[in-house]
Amino acid sequence: MSVLRKEMFELPEGVIYLDGNSLGPLPKGAVQRAARVIETEWGGELIRAWNSAGWMELPRRVGDRIAGLIGAPAGSVATGDTLSIKVYQALAAALKMRPERRVILSDSGNFPSDLYMADGLMRTIDKGYELRSPAPEDVAEAITEEVAVVMLTHVDYRSGRLHDMAAITARAHEMGAVMVWDLAHSAGAVPVDIAGSGAEFAVGCSYKYLNGGPGAPAFIYVRPDVVEGIQPALSGWLGHEAPFAMELGYRPAMSTERMRVGTPPILQLAVLDVALDAWEGVDMGDLRAASQALSERFIAEVEARCPALELASPRDKHARGSQVSFGFAQGYAAMQALIDRGVIGDFRAPNIMRFGFTPLFIDEADVVAAVGILAEVLDGELWRAAKYQTRSRVT
Numbered sequence: 001m002s003v004l005r006k007e008m009f010e011l012p013e014g015v016i017y018l019d020g021n022s023l024g025p026l027p028k029g030a031v032q033r034a035a036r037v038i039e040t041e042w043g044g045e046l047i048r049a050w051n052s053a054g055w056m057e058l059p060r061r062v063g064d065r066i067a068g069l070i071g072a073p074a075g076s077v078a079t080g081d082t083l084s085i086k087v088y089q090a091l092a093a094a095l096k097m098r099p100e101r102r103v104i105l106s107d108s109g110n111f112p113s114d115l116y117m118a119d120g121l122m123r124t125i126d127k128g129y130e131l132r133s134p135a136p137e138d139v140a141e142a143i144t145e146e147v148a149v150v151m152l153t154h155v156d157y158r159s160g161r162l163h164d165m166a167a168i169t170a171r172a173h174e175m176g177a178v179m180v181w182d183l184a185h186s187a188g189a190v191p192v193d194i195a196g197s198g199a200e201f202a203v204g205c206s207y208k209y210l211n212g213g214p215g216a217p218a219f220i221y222v223r224p225d226v227v228e229g230i231q232p233a234l235s236g237w238l239g240h241e242a243p244f245a246m247e248l249g250y251r252p253a254m255s256t257e258r259m260r261v262g263t264p265p266i267l268q269l270a271v272l273d274v275a276l277d278a279w280e281g282v283d284m285g286d287l288r289a290a291s292q293a294l295s296e297r298f299i300a301e302v303e304a305r306c307p308a309l310e311l312a313s314p315r316d317k318h319a320r321g322s323q324v325s326f327g328f329a330q331g332y333a334a335m336q337a338l339i340d341r342g343v344i345g346d347f348r349a350p351n352i353m354r355f356g357f358t359p360l361f362i363d364e365a366d367v368v369a370a371v372g373i374l375a376e377v378l379d380g381e382l383w384r385a386a387k388y389q390t391r392s393r394v395t
């Protein structure tokens with residue numbers, strides 16, 4: 001069944017948006033909801049809104065809606081903060097579960113912030129921890145009995161390569177390691193069965209495929225049977241069992257809520273709540289089929305019409321997430337020239353032109369039209385113009 005619902009998004013005229021994997025578009029109704037939160041709830045209700053407008057329930061409500069998209073049971077997903085912080089919390093909790101081990105295993109395809117957070121955490125603990133980052137293909141073999149935690153991003157942000165979640169989690173558990181999955185490029189992109197995988201932790205963000213807007217809150221899943229044993233590294237008052245008891249001592253909530261830290265970002269949560277309406281009734285199997293059809297069509301068109309570009313994603317559609325990357329030495333300038341002509345993708349150093357396929361608002365006609373413009377940029381070497389050569393802060 002088609003999952004296309006373009007009418008639920010505010011897409012600017014003349015733009016083909018192939019970057020919903022990086023920042024999802026504005027959902028219809030988000031502006032009205034934000035205005036209501038600001039004017040009526042905050043403006044009119046003032047502090048009463050925590051109760052009267054349901055602000056206090058919002059983090060949990062949104063967490064349950066995300067849970068439905070990643071195969072997690074209700075009550076197992078907490079929201080708030082940014083993904084980098086959720087990575088830190090998951091990793092810190094996971095290390096505590098294997099106090100005798102000293103190795104964190106990730107891979108060289110992981111998003112830098114995940115690796116940086118691991119590095120910072122290891123320095124803070126200062127107990128001789130080691131971070132190993134082999135090539136993604138070599139991870140399974142690198143899971144040994146020295147490894148305390150395997151921390152991987154399910155879909156590689158650069159190549160789109162997909163890890164086998166079930167097999168790697170099983171291998172981690174066989175070796176006695178704890179598993180942390182980063183679902184930044186999976187939630188809303190590919191079917192995920194996090195509960196079925198048996199992983200202890202999963203984290204992700206909501207501004208990519210979930211369309212929650214810039215700075216939208218992150219999420220963290222903790223496997224329900226381990227949650228009561230974990231020690232939150234960031235023991236803030238809203239992760240306390242009874243925040244308004246104002247006790248002097250920290251007593252963690254008896255659920256994933258213990259992974260919450262401070263005051264929730266109500267405006268962002270409200271917008272994300274609207275964004276999640278677009279996922280109502282979407283079958284993730286249908287979404288996956290549509291995403292694969294779009295990606296396959298894109299690859300075929302690019303390879304036929306843009307011979308200068310080299311596929312930098314796995315060719316097998318089952319081994320990719322919902323994005324396709326092509327390598328091109330002048331990739332940055334070419335992407336700027338493309339964006340200037342209304343086709344928005346992005347660039348990741350050193351030479352990757354990255355395109356995301358989001359079947360809620362992209363169809364095959366968009367894909368074909370986008371490649372037509374890409375071919376013009378390459379055939380005419382339009383990327384040579386001086387204005388495309390200077391790099392902006394965000395690429």
Ligand SMILES: *Cc1c(COP(=O)(O)O)cnc(C)c1O
Nearest residue numbers: 082083084111113153182184205
């Ligand atoms: C997008 C992304 C992040 C970004 O983290 P923030 O704290 O939200 O800025 C981190 N890790 C991965 C794997 C990502 O894809």
